[in-house]
Amino acid sequence: MDPHAIRILGLDPGLRRTGWGVIDAVGSRLTYVACGTILPPETAPMGARLAALHAGLMDVLTRYTPHEAAVEETFVNMNPASTLKLGQARGVVMLAPALMGLDVAEYAALLVKKSVVGAGRAEKSQVRMMIGILLPKSAPQTDDAADALAIAVTHAHHRGAAARARAAL
DSSP, X not given: OOTTOEEEEEEEOOSSOEEEEEEEEETTEEEEEEEEEEOOXXXXXXXXXXXXXXXXXXXXXXXXXOSEEEEEOOOOOXXXXXXXXXXXXXXXXXXXXXXXXXXXXXXXXXXXXXXXXXXXXXXXXXXXXXXXXXXXXXXXXXXXXXXXXXXXXXXXXXXXXXXXXXXXX
C-alpha cells in the first residue's frame, strides 16, 4: 500500500446481502483492493443474522484496515416492515466501522449513481460496467459488491465535502 494512500471501505447495507468494497485513493488515482458480499443466514432469527453481519464486517475491517468508510443512505420503500429491517442492518453496518474509530460518511443512491455513471437513474448493470472501467482489476461477483465499490469511489470523489459537512455539525 502506498504510504500516502487513503484506504476507503464502501458498504452497501442489506439484511440478506451486504456488499463491501475496498479501494486506495492517492489524489484522484483509485486502486482496487478487494470486494465481497456478506451473507447472513436467511433462516436464522433476526439477532443471529445481525450478529453474523457484524462479525463479517469486523473481519473485513480487521483484514483491510481502512482509514474511512462510506455507506449508502437508506431509501424508504413501500413496505414499512422491510424498511425497518433494512434500518437494523444499516445500523450494524454503520456501527462496525465506528467501533474501529472510523468516520462513516453517507451518500444517497442517486449521488452514487451520478458520481460513477453520470446519471442518477442508472441501472445496476451500468454501475457494474463503470466499476470495471474505473477499477479495471476489480471483478465483483455480485451487484452488492459492485455497488459497495461505487460507494467507495463516490466517497473518494466527495470526501473533502463530506468532511467539511461533518465538521460543521
